[in-house]
Amino acid sequence: MEIKDKVIKYGNDINTDLIIAGKYTKTLSNEELAVHAMEDLDVHFTKKVKGASIVVAGSYFGCGSSREAAPVALRAAGVSCVFAKSFARIFFRNAVNVGLPIVECDTDRINDGDTLRYVLGSSEVINETTGESIPVNPLPEIMVKIFQTGGLVQYFRETGGY
Amino acid sequence: MPGMTIAEKILSEHSGKEARAGDIVFCDVDFMVVPDSTGIFTVRSFKEMEGKKVCDPNKIMFVFDHCSPPPNQHIANMQKYERDFVLSQGVILAEGGEGVCHQLAVEKGYASAGKLVVGADSHTCTYGAVGAFATGVGATDMAATMISGKNWFKVPETIRVNLKNDLPAGCTAKDIILTVIGKIGAEGGNYKAFEFYGDYFEKCTLDDRMTIANMVVEMGGKTGFTCFSGLGIQADEDAVYCETVEIDLAEVVPCVAKPHTVDNWAPVSEVAGKPINYAFIGSCTNGRFEDLKAAADILRGGKLARGVRLLVVPASKDILLRAADEGVLKDLVDAGAAVFTPSCAACVGTHGGVPADGETVLSTTNRNFKGRMGNPNADIYLVSPMTLAASCLTGVITDPRPYVKE
Numbered sequence: 001m002e003i004k005d006k007v008i009k010y011g012n013d014i015n016t017d018l019i020i021a022g023k024y025t026k027t028l029s030n031e032e033l034a035v036h037a038m039e040d041l042d043v044h045f046t047k048k049v050k051g052a053s054i055v056v057a058g059s060y061f062g063c064g065s066s067r068e069a070a071p072v073a074l075r076a077a078g079v080s081c082v083f084a085k086s087f088a089r090i091f092f093r094n095a096v097n098v099g100l101p102i103v104e105c106d107t108d109r110i111n112d113g114d115t116l117r118y119v120l121g122s123s124e125v126i127n128e129t130t131g132e133s134i135p136v137n138p139l140p141e142i143m144v145k146i147f148q149t150g151g152l153v154q155y156f157r158e159t160g161g162y
Numbered sequence: 163m164p165g166m167t168i169a170e171k172i173l174s175e176h177s178g179k180e181a182r183a184g185d186i187v188f189c190d191v192d193f194m195v196v197p198d199s200t201g202i203f204t205v206r207s208f209k210e211m212e213g214k215k216v217c218d219p220n221k222i223m224f225v226f227d228h229c230s231p232p233p234n235q236h237i238a239n240m241q242k243y244e245r246d247f248v249l250s251q252g253v254i255l256a257e258g259g260e261g262v263c264h265q266l267a268v269e270k271g272y273a274s275a276g277k278l279v280v281g282a283d284s285h286t287c288t289y290g291a292v293g294a295f296a297t298g299v300g301a302t303d304m305a306a307t308m309i310s311g312k313n314w315f316k317v318p319e320t321i322r323v324n325l326k327n328d329l330p331a332g333c334t335a336k337d338i339i340l341t342v343i344g345k346i347g348a349e350g351g352n353y354k355a356f357e358f359y360g361d362y363f364e365k366c367t368l369d370d371r372m373t374i375a376n377m378v379v380e381m382g383g384k385t386g387f388t389c390f391s392g393l394g395i396q397a398d399e400d401a402v403y404c405e406t407v408e409i410d411l412a413e414v415v416p417c418v419a420k421p422h423t424v425d426n427w428a429p430v431s432e433v434a435g436k437p438i439n440y441a442f443i444g445s446c447t448n449g450r451f452e453d454l455k456a457a458a459d460i461l462r463g464g465k466l467a468r469g470v471r472l473l474v475v476p477a478s479k480d481i482l483l484r485a486a487d488e489g490v491l492k493d494l495v496d497a498g499a500a501v502f503t504p505s506c507a508a509c510v511g512t513h514g515g516v517p518a519d520g521e522t523v524l525s526t527t528n529r530n531f532k533g534r535m536g537n538p539n540a541d542i543y544l545v546s547p548m549t550l551a552a553s554c555l556t557g558v559i560t561d562p563r564p565y566v567k568e
Contacts, residue, residue: 068302
């Protein structure tokens with residue numbers, strides 16, 4: 001699967017309270033989560049994401065709480081992929097488990113408004129605006145399996161366990 | 163081969179193979195802790211995975227703490243969905259008012275030395291204070307563990323933190339861990355385990371150790387052990403550490419984490435005199451008996467400064483009862499505090515005490531992110547219970563040392 005879209009770029013340390021505040025997480029409706037995604041960071045996020053579905057950040061994206069609602073809210077808001085220099089570990093697992101594509105790479109080489117092209121699972125992302133090819137860090141094998149199955153729920157439905 | 167860290171030992175024991183930093187291992191999990199906040203999503207994922215029965219109901223505890231008692235009809239109904247599952251599966255249930263999940267996991271002995279525990283909450287790392295490898299996972303990860311009894315783990319490298327000398331009066335375990343976080347940084351321990359060493363741990367209490375282990379996740383840590391002779395598990399002498407950090411406790415001072423990040427360290431002296439509106443003592447970080455007592459000892463006989471509100475929330479029912487028996491609650495209430503039932507309360511901004519726009523909040527909790535307590539327009543300073551109590555008397559951020567009665 002290929003992702004090609006424009007970039008919305010943010011900085012370092014985007015925490016889970018900014019991605020989705022605790023007060024909005026008391027719902028089983030992914031659409032309700034989507035409405036409030038990134039609200040305390042950027043009130044225009046849900047509009048912007050319609051024309052630029054790739055979120056790019058600096059280091060330590062998703063730090064803070066274990067709330068799975070964070071990657072779910074981003075996915076439901078229409079985010080196609082998150083690129084960051086590094087991710088907090090629980091967010092990293094949660095994203096793979098819920099099927100939100102995430103990629104670790106040198107995001108200093110990506111600017112707000114650039115267009116990226118990335119084939120899920122490949123070893124590089126192409127910045128079409130600058131013409132650069134940026135190498136990405138591979139996922140561990142178990143995460144690749146979970147992601148390729150469509151997330152951890154589907155993985156368990158198909159395999160029945162680890 | 164070199165010796166093993168505590169994390170390597172526990173993951174080796176639970177995977178049945180030699181687990182070294184960087185390896186990915188599949189482990190049998192000893193205990194699972196599920197709070198109400200993420201429990202709802204855990205139950206949904208369990209059903210979506212077509213789970214029928216949990217692997218072992220005696221290995222799973224659901225706790226109604228993050229948003230209980232529920233503040234409205236909507237949340238009450240969501241909790242009913244979760245409670246129906248808990249009752250039908252026969253897992254361990256801690257109802258609203260019993261306490262914060264991490265306090266209960268230690269108090270009730272579900273977490274202990276050498277155990278592998280996962281919790282659907284990032285502060286699960288608290289149980290490193292009793293020697294458990296304990297780490298936070300998301301809701302779907304938890305559902306998978308409840309079905310299979312297993313999960314996969316990347317064996318973390320370990321950062322060794324050496325604390326030397328004695329802690330000065332008026333400083334607490336909270337000041338130590340805020341100082342460590344300030345030095346290592348919010349991302350400095352991402353994916354890593356921690357082992358803390360020092361004579362301090364031979365003298366300090368379990369409450370102190372829990373405060374320190376609780377906040378390793380604020381450096382990205384996966385788990386963290388407060389090592390001392392009575393922990394019940396120890397690393398090999400020739401274990402390999404990725405980094406060693408030295409902290410001189412003699413140089414620790416009362417300190418704060420300024421808005422809006424936990425590693426935004428400053429000594430109290432830098433922010434002293436700033437007016438405060440609202441103060442909160444509670445949470446899995448500093449809602450224990452000794453925290454309440456430290457605040458009561460400073461507040462006893464005094465009154466909150468005019469315009470300052472204080473909310474006190476014991477971290478468990480046992481703590482509440484002891485604080486009542488020993489007169490600690492009376493001292494706090496006489497000084498002007500409001501007391502709420504044991505729960506997460508104001509820490510996470512979903513029930514029990516939200517600050518207003520533009521207010522300055524002192525909190526003994528673990529996160530000061532924008533919006534954390536339910537209002538993105540409030541400024542949260544993380545402090546020790548002593549700094550909080552002294553500041554409540556004066557109405558401005560205040561160094562507690564002159565107020566500490568020896």
